Amino acid sequence: MPKKSALPKSELEVVRIVWDLGEATVRQVSEALPAERTLDFKTVQTYLRRLEAKGYLRSRQQGRAKVYVARVRPVQVVREVLDQVVDRLFGGDTVPLFQHLIHDRGLNDAEIQQLRAMLDELERQR
Amino acid sequence: MPKKSALPKSELEVVRIVWDLGEATVRQVSEALPAERTLDFKTVQTYLRRLEAKGYLRSRQQGRAKVYVARVRPVQVVREVLDQVVDRLFGGDTVPLFQHLIHDRGLNDAEIQQLRAMLDELERQR
């Protein structure tokens, strides 16, 4: 149960599936992979094993297969990854990140509304 | 001049300095590193060499030293990195990213104002 260093992308793809499914066997994860992204069963197995070794997943035996389930909350993992990115990319400052997301990736009207709503909410809580 | 897969974090730290300085020699980059982050001169040299090989920087000889300068615009690199993250973390959807940034990292009042301003600006352009 050694703690960690932010997950590499391949493992992230896999752990996200476990989060979505709640819990899953190797095969279930394999099958839940998006069509454009094929990974050998063994490869998925390896990633899940690594994720468990790193402490992100826990597993229990169920019949012949293992069922993996999250051990740390997604929000924590997301935070780790984002912290890294924000740091590396903008020296820790989030505003330029928003700036970039808004200007470069663009937002549609619905998204703008959602964002405003989040800000309102946030201010109301002050 | 091969294009390439998003930059690893160490190289990002280095290329950001070149962006900031406009152009720089190995030594200048070395010295511009934040105090908490020391890298051997040779290490910096290696990263700069790799960045050039990957096509992110260009260099010209100036006396005995090489001067490195950006070859792709920062915004493009940032985009590459962010696309990866948004994909890996949220399946390509940016709203959850904002959600996370706002709720988990928090924003101070000034930041909220800046964000609102950006949104206003964006809408005005519609």
Added chain:
DNA sequence: TAGAATGGCCTACATTTGAACGCCACAGGA
């Protein structure tokens, strides 16, 4: 019930990253 699948566990292996070394050339001060 015998062979084909399936899954677990270990192992492998190339590539990429992180971080430097060593050797050699040149340039400037003692």
Added chain:
DNA sequence: TCCTGTGGCGTTCAAATGTAGGCCATTCTA
């Protein structure tokens, strides 16, 4: 002029990642 420091270029080397293969036991299924 000789030594020292600075840079370039090639190399190295371990750990992390990406992606499986091998072998073995257990299960289905024909």
